Amino acid sequence: MKQTKSLHFSLLPAPEAQQISIGAVVQGSILAILFFLGIGGMLYWAFAPSAMLEILIPIGIVGCIIFTFVLRKRSLRRLGLIVLALWLVGFCLILQTDVLNGLCLTANRIGEVLGQSFGRIYPIYDISVDQSGYELSATLFFIPVSLLLSLLSGYLAYTHDAAVSLAITAGIIFIYVFLKIEIAVIWLLLLVLAQFLLLAQAYGNRQNFYGGFTTAYRSVAAIAAGVFALSAIVVFLTVPSYENSPLKNTRESLIRTVDQIRYGVEPTLGMPDGDFTNLQAFEPSDETALEVTMEKPESLWLRGYVGSVYNGHGWSESDSKSLYEYADIFYWLHRDNFYGQKQLADAAAVTGKASYDQAFGIHVNNVGASSRNIYAPYELYMAGGELMPADIIGDTALVSTGFRGQRQYEYLSLPNIVKRYPDIMRELYGDDAETKLSTEAFLTVESNYAEYIYDQYTQLPEDTTRWIEQYLSDVLPTQEEANYANVKQAIIQYLTEQTEYSTEPSQAGSGDFAYDFLFLDKEGYSVHYATAATLMFRACGIPARYVEGYLITPQDVQSAADHSVFQIDGTHAHAWVEVYQSGVGWIPVEVTPPYFGLMEEADSLEGVPGTRPESTPAASPENNTVENQEEIPNQVDGEKAVAGNLLLIILIIVFAAAAIFFLWRYWKKRQMQFKKKVEACLNEKNNEAITAMFICAMDALSTLGLKDGGVWLLEQLRRELKPVDGVSEKRIAQVFAVYEEATYSAHEMSQESRKEMEDFIEEVYLLLRERFVGLKRLKICGFLKLAAEIKSAHEKR
Known part of the structure; x- marks a missing residue:
C-alpha cells in the first residue's frame, strides 16, 4: 500500500510581535544607563564643567529606559524618533538664546582645552548673558545632547554593536589622552564596565549578563589579563613621565630614533636638541648642515632649539598648560604686532637705529640639521605667518610646521645689531623728543611680555636651587647686588677657573647633568657650559634660556659677495645662553671658553635683574621683581602625576584588550567557518x-x-x-x-x-x-x- 505524507504549516508570530520580556528590558536599560553615564560623564567632565549634572543625569537615565523599550517595539521606533526630532527642534527654537549661549560656552571650553594641550590661542565666542547665567545656559544646551546620548546608549544596549561601542570608547579615551585632560575615575570605570558587559554579551551570544554566564566573563577577563603585560611595556616605552622606569633609557632611545627618522637628524651635524640622555662626544662633521643664502653677508647667531625648562637630564619646552595662562597677554601682543622672536629688530626700528631699507633676505636650505627647528637670527625683521603664527603662545622661536618639519624657508633680517644693542637700549629709555612717542608705545606693550618672561624664565627646580645655594652662594652676587655685568663676569670666571673644555667629557651619572659638570666631572663642551650658565643667571634673578643653533662667524662672511651661499657644516653647531634685556629682548651670551671672541658681542651686558631704568614709561620696577612674581599656576604634584599615569595604563590596557579580543574573535569565527566548509567538502x-x-x-x-x-x-x-x-x-x-x-x-x-x-x-x-x-x-x-x-x-x- 502506498504511503502518503502530508505537509503541515503553521503561522508563528514575528519576533517583534511577541511580548517583550520585562527581564530583557531591565537588562537593556541597565546596560544603556551604564553607557550613558560613562560616555556622558566623560564628555560633561571635559567640556561642560559648568552644566548641572543633577539635572542632566536623571534626564539621560529616563531617556535610556524609554529608548530601550521603544527600540524593542518595531511599531514604536519610527514614531519615537519622529517625536524626539520634533521635540528637539521645538526645544531649540523656544530656548534659542540660551541654547546658543550654551553652544558658545561649550565651544569656548573646547578651545580652552585645546589651548592648554597645544599652547595655542583659539577663537573665543561672545556670550550674551553674564557669568551668573552660564550654568543655566550650559545645562539647557546639554539637555538635548543628553537625550541623543541616551538614544545612542539604548541602541548599543539593544543591538550589542561591539564595533560601534568600541569605536566610541576608543575615541573618548584617545581624546582624553591626546589632549591630556584630567580623568574622572568614576566615569571611566562606568564606561569600562559597560564596554566589558557588552563584550561579554557579544561573546556569549547575547545571553543575559547577570546569571549563567561565567564562561564569557572568564574569557574576556583572560584576554584582558593577557594583554596587560604587553600594554605595560608599551606604556613604559612611550609615556614620557615615567622618569624612574627601568626601561627609561630604552624608551628615550626609541624616541630619539623616531625623531631622527622624522626630522632627518644627523647627530654629527648639530646639537642634541636639549636631550642630554646618553650624550655623546662632540665630533662634528664637515658635511653641510645648512645652506644659507644672504643678500648681504652678515655674521649672525642662528637660533634653533630653545630650552625653557631644566629637568636634570636636559632641557624641554614650557608646559602647554602653564603657557595657556598667558593666552590673553599673547593675544594682545600679537594684535599689536609684538613678537618676541623679532623684538630686537623692532626696538632698533622704533629708536631709529635701523630701518626697513637695511633689511635683507635670507634663504635657508636645511640639508642635514634637525628640521624640527627653524634657524633664524636675533635680528629677525619679518617672517611669514606660517613661521610666526599669531595664535602661538610663548614666542620662543620660529615654528617648523608639518609632520616632517620644514627644510626650506625665507625671512628678512637686519644687519648684526647684537653687538650694538646697548646703544638701542639707551635710546629706548632716553629723552629724545623725536622718538619719545614711538618708544613709549613700544615699551608699554613690551612690559606685558616682560611679565611673562620673568614668570617663566627665572624658575629653577627645587633640587637645582638647593645645590646652587649650597655650593655657589659665595660665587654668585646676591640678587640685591647683582647686575648683568657682574653676574656674567662671575659666571665666566667660575667656569673658566673650575672647569675644563673637552669634546669627550666623562659622565658621573648622578642624575643631574649640570651638577655633574660643575662639581664632579668638571669638563664638557658648549652644551655643558650653556646649561650651567643658564641656571646660574636664573639663580641671580636674570631671565635666561638655553639655546642651540649655528654660528655664521665674521671670518665666514669676510670678503663675501652679495647673494653668497654659505655652506654651514657641523663644526658651526654650537650651544649658548641668551638673557633677557629690558626693552631690546633676548641677547646671546657666549660662555664657552674656546669660543670667546669668535662672534661679535657687545662690550658688556647692561641692566639690573628684574628692574628697568627709572625713566621707563612702562610698568614700575616692582612689577618685574622675581620676588613679587606669583608661582606658575596649575603645577601638578608628584602624587597626582603618578595617579594620572596609572589611569593612562588602565586606558591603554582596556583599549588594547578590546582590540585584541575582537581580532581573536574574528579569527576564531573564520576558522570555525573554514572548518565547517572542509568537513562538508x-x-x-x-x-x-x-x-x-x-x-x-x-x-x-x-x-x-x-x-x-x-x-x-x-x-x-x-x-x-x-x-x-x-x-x-x-x-x-x-x-x-x-x-x-x-x-x-x-x-x-x-x-x-x-x-x-x-x-x-x-x-x-x-x-x-x-x-x-x-x-x-x-x-x-x-x-x-x-x-x-x-x-x-x-x-x-
Whole structure:
C-alpha cells in the first residue's frame, strides 16, 4: 500500500510581535544607563564643567529606559524618533538664546582645552548673558545632547554593536589622552564596565549578563589579563613621565630614533636638541648642515632649539598648560604686532637705529640639521605667518610646521645689531623728543611680555636651587647686588677657573647633568657650559634660556659677495645662553671658553635683574621683581602625576584588550567557518560533498565578478559568466549538471562525479592563483587553503 505524507504549516508570530520580556528590558536599560553615564560623564567632565549634572543625569537615565523599550517595539521606533526630532527642534527654537549661549560656552571650553594641550590661542565666542547665567545656559544646551546620548546608549544596549561601542570608547579615551585632560575615575570605570558587559554579551551570544554566564566573563577577563603585560611595556616605552622606569633609557632611545627618522637628524651635524640622555662626544662633521643664502653677508647667531625648562637630564619646552595662562597677554601682543622672536629688530626700528631699507633676505636650505627647528637670527625683521603664527603662545622661536618639519624657508633680517644693542637700549629709555612717542608705545606693550618672561624664565627646580645655594652662594652676587655685568663676569670666571673644555667629557651619572659638570666631572663642551650658565643667571634673578643653533662667524662672511651661499657644516653647531634685556629682548651670551671672541658681542651686558631704568614709561620696577612674581599656576604634584599615569595604563590596557579580543574573535569565527566548509567538502557521502564543493567554487568565482545572487540557475550563470574570463560556459554547464543531480536526486552519486567536481575545484584554484598575486592573494587565501585540503584528501584516497 502506498504511503502518503502530508505537509503541515503553521503561522508563528514575528519576533517583534511577541511580548517583550520585562527581564530583557531591565537588562537593556541597565546596560544603556551604564553607557550613558560613562560616555556622558566623560564628555560633561571635559567640556561642560559648568552644566548641572543633577539635572542632566536623571534626564539621560529616563531617556535610556524609554529608548530601550521603544527600540524593542518595531511599531514604536519610527514614531519615537519622529517625536524626539520634533521635540528637539521645538526645544531649540523656544530656548534659542540660551541654547546658543550654551553652544558658545561649550565651544569656548573646547578651545580652552585645546589651548592648554597645544599652547595655542583659539577663537573665543561672545556670550550674551553674564557669568551668573552660564550654568543655566550650559545645562539647557546639554539637555538635548543628553537625550541623543541616551538614544545612542539604548541602541548599543539593544543591538550589542561591539564595533560601534568600541569605536566610541576608543575615541573618548584617545581624546582624553591626546589632549591630556584630567580623568574622572568614576566615569571611566562606568564606561569600562559597560564596554566589558557588552563584550561579554557579544561573546556569549547575547545571553543575559547577570546569571549563567561565567564562561564569557572568564574569557574576556583572560584576554584582558593577557594583554596587560604587553600594554605595560608599551606604556613604559612611550609615556614620557615615567622618569624612574627601568626601561627609561630604552624608551628615550626609541624616541630619539623616531625623531631622527622624522626630522632627518644627523647627530654629527648639530646639537642634541636639549636631550642630554646618553650624550655623546662632540665630533662634528664637515658635511653641510645648512645652506644659507644672504643678500648681504652678515655674521649672525642662528637660533634653533630653545630650552625653557631644566629637568636634570636636559632641557624641554614650557608646559602647554602653564603657557595657556598667558593666552590673553599673547593675544594682545600679537594684535599689536609684538613678537618676541623679532623684538630686537623692532626696538632698533622704533629708536631709529635701523630701518626697513637695511633689511635683507635670507634663504635657508636645511640639508642635514634637525628640521624640527627653524634657524633664524636675533635680528629677525619679518617672517611669514606660517613661521610666526599669531595664535602661538610663548614666542620662543620660529615654528617648523608639518609632520616632517620644514627644510626650506625665507625671512628678512637686519644687519648684526647684537653687538650694538646697548646703544638701542639707551635710546629706548632716553629723552629724545623725536622718538619719545614711538618708544613709549613700544615699551608699554613690551612690559606685558616682560611679565611673562620673568614668570617663566627665572624658575629653577627645587633640587637645582638647593645645590646652587649650597655650593655657589659665595660665587654668585646676591640678587640685591647683582647686575648683568657682574653676574656674567662671575659666571665666566667660575667656569673658566673650575672647569675644563673637552669634546669627550666623562659622565658621573648622578642624575643631574649640570651638577655633574660643575662639581664632579668638571669638563664638557658648549652644551655643558650653556646649561650651567643658564641656571646660574636664573639663580641671580636674570631671565635666561638655553639655546642651540649655528654660528655664521665674521671670518665666514669676510670678503663675501652679495647673494653668497654659505655652506654651514657641523663644526658651526654650537650651544649658548641668551638673557633677557629690558626693552631690546633676548641677547646671546657666549660662555664657552674656546669660543670667546669668535662672534661679535657687545662690550658688556647692561641692566639690573628684574628692574628697568627709572625713566621707563612702562610698568614700575616692582612689577618685574622675581620676588613679587606669583608661582606658575596649575603645577601638578608628584602624587597626582603618578595617579594620572596609572589611569593612562588602565586606558591603554582596556583599549588594547578590546582590540585584541575582537581580532581573536574574528579569527576564531573564520576558522570555525573554514572548518565547517572542509568537513562538508570531505563528507563521505558524495552527494553532500559535491554540493558543498560547488557552493565553495561559486563563492570563489564571485571574486572575479560572477554574480549569482545566491540562486543557481544554469541560464543565469551563463549570463553572468560574460565578465568572468577563464571559465567557459560549457564547463559550467557540466559541473552544474553534476551539482543539480547531487542536490535533487535520491540516488547516491558516483566517485567519478565527485572526481569531476574535485577537478573543477582544482581548475578554479589554478585560475585564482594566476589572477591574484602579492597581497591580493589574501582575498582568496581561504579558498586556496580549502582546495589544497580537498586535493590532499583525494590523493590519500
